Amino acid sequence: xxxxxxxxxxxxxxxxxxxxxxxxxxxxxxxxxxxxxxxxxxxxxxxxxxxxxxxxxxxxxxxxxxxxxxxxxxxxxxxxxxxxxxxxxxxxxxxxxxxxxxxxxxxxxxxxxxxxxxxxxxxxxxxxxxxxxxxxxxxxxxxxxxxxxxxxxxxxxxxxxxxxxxxxxxxxxxxxxxxxxxxxxxxxxxxxxxxxxxxxxxxxxxxxxxxxxxxxxxxxxxxxxxxxxxxxxxxxxxxxxxxxxxxxxxxxxxxxxxxxxxxxxxxxxxxxxxxxxxxxxxxxxxxxxxxxxxxxxxxxxxxxxxxxxxxxxxxxxxxxxxxxxxxxxxxxxxxxxxxxxxxxxxxxxxxxxxxxxxxxxxxxxxxxxxxxxxxxxxxxxxxxxx
Amino acid sequence: xxxxxxxxxxxxxxxxxxxxxxxxxxxxxxxxxxxxxxxxxxxxxxxxxxxxxxxxxxxxxxxxxxxxxxxxxxxxxxxxxxxxxxxxxxxxxxxxxxxxxxxxxxxxxxxxxxxxxxxxxxxxxxxxxxxxxxxxxxxxxxxxxxxxxxxxxxxxxxxxxxxxxxxxxxxxxxxxxxxxxxxxxxxxxxxxxxxxxxxxxxxxxxxxxxxxxxxxxxxxxxxxxxxxxxxxxxxxxxxxxxxxxxxxxxxxxxxxxxxxxxxxxx
Amino acid sequence: xxxxxxxxxxxxxxxxxxxxxxxxxxxxxxxxxxxxxxxxxxxxxxxxxxxxxxxxxxxxxxxxxxxxxxxxxxxxxxxxxxxxxxxxxxxxxxxxxxxxxxxxxxxxxxxxxxxxxxxxxxxxxxxxxxxxxxxxxxxxxxxxxxxxxxxxxxxxxxxxxxxxxxxxxxxxxxxxxxxxxxxxxxxxxxxxxxxxxxxxxxxxxxxxxxxxxxxxxxxxxxxxxxxxxxxxxxxxxxxxxxxxxxxxxxxxxxxxxxxxxxxxxxxxxxxxxxxxxxxxxxxxxxxxxxxxxxxxxxxxxxxxxxxxxxx
Numbered sequence: 006x007x008x009x010x011x012x013x014x015x016x017x018x019x020x021x022x023x024x025x026x027x028x029x030x031x032x033x034x035x036x037x038x039x040x041x042x043x044x045x046x047x048x049x050x051x052x053x054x055x056x057x058x059x060x061x062x063x064x065x066x067x068x069x070x071x072x073x074x075x076x077x078x079x080x081x082x083x084x085x086x087x088x089x090x091x092x093x094x095x096x097x098x099x100x101x102x103x104x105x106x107x108x109x110x111x112x113x114x115x116x117x118x119x120x121x122x123x124x125x126x127x128x129x130x131x132x133x134x135x136x137x138x139x140x141x142x143x144x145x146x147x148x149x150x151x152x153x154x155x156x157x158x159x160x161x162x163x164x165x166x167x168x169x170x171x172x173x174x175x176x177x178x179x180x181x182x183x184x185x186x187x188x189x190x191x192x193x194x195x196x197x198x199x200x201x202x203x204x205x206x207x208x209x210x211x212x213x214x215x216x217x218x219x220x221x222x223x224x225x226x227x228x229x230x231x232x233x234x235x236x237x238x239x240x241x242x243x244x245x246x247x248x249x250x251x252x253x254x255x256x257x258x259x260x261x262x263x264x265x266x267x268x269x270x271x272x273x274x275x276x277x278x279x280x281x282x283x284x285x286x287x288x289x290x291x292x293x294x295x296x297x298x299x300x301x302x303x304x305x306x307x308x309x310x311x312x313x314x315x316x317x318x319x320x321x322x323x324x325x326x327x328x329x330x331x332x333x334x335x336x337x338x339x340x341x342x343x344x345x346x347x348x349x350x351x352x353x354x355x356x357x358x359x360x361x362x363x364x365x366x367x368x369x370x371x372x373x374x375x376x377x378x379x380x381x382x383x384x385x386x387x388x389x390x391x
Numbered sequence: 392x393x394x395x396x397x398x399x400x401x402x403x404x405x406x407x408x409x410x411x412x413x414x415x416x417x418x419x420x421x422x423x424x425x426x427x428x429x430x431x432x433x434x435x436x437x438x439x440x441x442x443x444x445x446x447x448x449x450x451x452x453x454x455x456x457x458x459x460x461x462x463x464x465x466x467x468x469x470x471x472x473x474x475x476x477x478x479x480x481x482x483x484x485x486x487x488x489x490x491x492x493x494x495x496x497x498x499x500x501x502x503x504x505x506x507x508x509x510x511x512x513x514x515x516x517x518x519x520x521x522x523x524x525x526x527x528x529x530x531x532x533x534x535x536x537x538x539x540x541x542x543x544x545x546x547x548x549x550x551x552x553x554x555x556x557x558x559x560x561x562x563x564x565x566x567x568x569x570x571x572x573x574x575x576x577x578x579x580x581x582x583x584x585x586x587x588x589x590x591x592x593x594x595x596x597x598x599x600x601x602x603x604x605x606x607x608x609x610x611x612x613x614x615x616x617x618x619x620x621x622x623x624x625x626x627x628x629x630x631x632x633x634x635x636x637x638x639x640x641x642x643x644x645x646x647x648x649x650x651x652x653x654x655x656x657x
Numbered sequence: 658x659x660x661x662x663x664x665x666x667x668x669x670x671x672x673x674x675x676x677x678x679x680x681x682x683x684x685x686x687x688x689x690x691x692x693x694x695x696x697x698x699x700x701x702x703x704x705x706x707x708x709x710x711x712x713x714x715x716x717x718x719x720x721x722x723x724x725x726x727x728x729x730x731x732x733x734x735x736x737x738x739x740x741x742x743x744x745x746x747x748x749x750x751x752x753x754x755x756x757x758x759x760x761x762x763x764x765x766x767x768x769x770x771x772x773x774x775x776x777x778x779x780x781x782x783x784x785x786x787x788x789x790x791x792x793x794x795x796x797x798x799x800x801x802x803x804x805x806x807x808x809x810x811x812x813x814x815x816x817x818x819x820x821x822x823x824x825x826x827x828x829x830x831x832x833x834x835x836x837x838x839x840x841x842x843x844x845x846x847x848x849x850x851x852x853x854x855x856x857x858x859x860x861x862x863x864x865x866x867x868x869x870x871x872x873x874x875x876x877x878x879x880x881x882x883x884x885x886x887x888x889x890x891x892x893x894x895x896x897x898x899x900x901x902x903x904x905x906x907x908x909x910x911x912x913x914x915x916x917x918x919x920x921x922x923x924x925x926x927x928x929x930x931x932x933x934x935x936x937x938x939x940x941x942x943x944x945x946x947x948x949x950x951x952x953x954x955x956x957x958x959x960x961x962x963x964x965x966x967x968x
Contacts, residue, residue: 079871102872110867112862112864114864114865127874176871400774403771406767413804416804417800417803417804430812475682476687480683493686494957495953498901500901501922502925503945506925506929506938506939507697532693535693536690539686539689568678593795599798599799600926624806625806630807633803636797644792
């Protein structure tokens, strides 16, 4: 394996979180970065710190500016304003071909007239590395991505998954300080994508290279990343670890974009130090939240509840603060779980999932048209003020 | 990546100058007073007057226009059929042959095409008595043959670009193949048909070599007359003729591009 | 084609087309080209094996019918032998190939930066520039060659400028030289080189150029390692579109070249029109065709390659 050649600094150990440590200096520092194309603002005043050996995902829908941000890091786009620093060095005057970054393109951008070997060697040849060393490093890299024996093939003779690995090998061979990956798994089918996700994480961990991955696939982002930056309309709306993004979204956009969510609108009826009580017209209920929120009486707020946080039953739950009632409108059986669409009296649809833990619970499971109760803990929901 | 190297821009400017300088010089010296084409001696339009009084040139121009109109129209029909057959008819016996015959006239040296057609006409005449003698008819046949290759190429590339599911959708909705062609295919490829016809028309108007071979007495086309004059040296009335042709072409292109724009946008 | 509403004769025609449509649509262009493009070559080949006579038509028949209806084939190779014996023909072929080769290279050198410039221009500008490339092609080829007479001749525009600037004291002889022929060829065939090159270069995936730059290649290295190799099919197609017709070019050497400009198109022309020797002219044409087989194959391959690349 070629791993030992690359100076393996200590990888981000499980639990080590440089972004929490105030003393840690960020490896990549993006400050007030803006890019506009004419009137269109693609990236809007983004500031972001990324640390050594992170696998950072930029997540967002199409046109949210994530690719433009990546291209500015690579040096293909010139920022309209703002600053990019990599390892303490300002990138403004450094052309793409001199940056300590490499990129893996969404299209892979493999040179069709060169063999796999030539493609992978290209970066080293440009740097004038000695022939023997090139051969050795190419061989190592091909082993790392499990492509020994394909060295002489042309890209046109490879499968999609193989091409993806050639692209990865080619972008890693120069041992970049930072690897930029634009939808690295986007062109693969679902099954291959899931396998490759873990491979990618393994390679990243063993080489200790900092990765920035652009993706629109939230599942991919959750699986891969140490942290996620969610982007919307050119801005980064939230940065955090996957579970934080999922469990503590800071806005309705993030809550809605990552996974599925039910949002109840309500007004504060009781504002105490360690709990709040909302009244929700939509839910037709009072909601108890077991922590304090800085708010004022009668303020409009939203409570976001993930579908799996509900417990679904045909009988009225006892001893719970929060529940709504409605009728089953639609059931989708997915095997591992069933997704219910419940119609509330207010006309609002609520999504709830019920895991199929018991093979023989057809009797207990609510059916179409049943009146059901959806209950959730007073800590299960997230209060959103924006 | 965005900025272009300076030498590219310089090369482009020089290239376009190279393309247009001769044309500009033709136009400028058509208004020259003196018979010496390249020495400026004052503005005059007398060469235009002289040109319009030259019965030989006017007669040849009329013959050329007739030939070009008929050849372009025939070439349009045959060339479109060839393109359609090559792109939409799947496999059939002789497809490669047809493909080869469609592209070969594009590069075939004109002397060979001209000679071979003349020899064919002569052989046919002595075998079946048709075509009797040579003239307009033989020039039209010759021009149709090489122009249809151009039409076929232009239409073919348009058909290849066209989304075939449009035609499939029409078939699916119950249109018979011929209906589909007239309702769906034809409107989509119309711009290619127009440019194919125009291309054929100008190629026919322009051809000297093939026409010289297959023409007979009394059928001198405009290029044949120009060539015999030009061989004797430059003369300002040829400049005037060139200017008229250039103006007509430029106008035609301007009209075509303004007319075609909305069609392309929609 | 129910035909209920259509007029009867039309219905009949339509029905016929409906029943035989496919064969008819294939047959019309196919037979036209067979009769007027393919068979003529057979006729040329045939006549190249016959003898010249003073008659109408001025050649002998290859086939004679004996009294019993048997066929007698008389092949006459003397025309080909004549092409080899008389050094004029070999020199003319050789010189045509040379002229075609060097003018193709020159056209490529002029065309490449222009095609590259247009392909990299913003889309709206690109269409205008392309139009400017094609526009001269729509005006008379003959007149565009004629324009160069006025520019290159002894008291022409170039000499006038050089003389007035004092660069030269005597007019430089340019017209009726091979130099003028080269200029004329590059000028008239430039669009044929630029268009295939443009089509190729405009398809070049920008990601590849960025990938190259990303891996540390300076713009020049990217050009020579990525752009240039990937544009080879365009270069071949363009080169063949110039090389093949130039081999048989007649008008340009006739108008711009001098008495010692030897090109096979001119030789064939004079063999036919001045010497009226049809069999020798046919033999000249057949040999020229044979010489062109390889370039034509190259062209077809390049076109097939680019068609594959685009799909």
